[in-house]
Amino acid sequence: MNKILVGGILIVALAMVVVAYAVYTIISPTISVTVGEYRLELSTSSANVPINTTATLNAILLYSNAPVGENYTISFYKDSLFIGSNTTDTSGNATLDWNATTLGTFEFHAEYDVT
Numbered sequence: 001m002n003k004i005l006v007g008g009i010l011i012v013a014l015a016m017v018v019v020a021y022a023v024y025t026i027i028s029p030t031i032s033v034t035v036g037e038y039r040l041e042l043s044t045s046s047a048n049v050p051i052n053t054t055a056t057l058n059a060i061l062l063y064s065n066a067p068v069g070e071n072y073t074i075s076f077y078k079d080s081l082f083i084g085s086n087t088t089d090t091s092g093n094a095t096l097d098w099n100a101t102t103l104g105t106f107e108f109h110a111e112y113d114v115t
Helices: none
Strands: 002-006 009-013 038-044 053-063 073-078 081-087 093-100 108-111
Touching (some): 038 108, 053 073, 053 108, 073 093
Antiparallel strands (some): 002 009, 038 053, 073 081, 073 108
């Protein structure tokens, strides 16, 4: 400790040592690991259907890219409104016939409730 007298005032100078510690974490890049996942694919017999005819909607349910098999219920929707359901066959396929009674362009989707 250094002491200096300046104009009658005693100044005490302390030598301070500052120690800094750096704490950090190394984080690896994120990866995705899929243990198994369901995928539902929807197709139709025809994208252009004459009025008053039937189009067949076909859904195939896959689990880890393989067909699930039979007795899984698939729900079909037209413009977000439920239009029917069917169960899958041994190949994971479920079909629904839709009667085109109204002119227009419609959006269809299928759903499987995993729970």
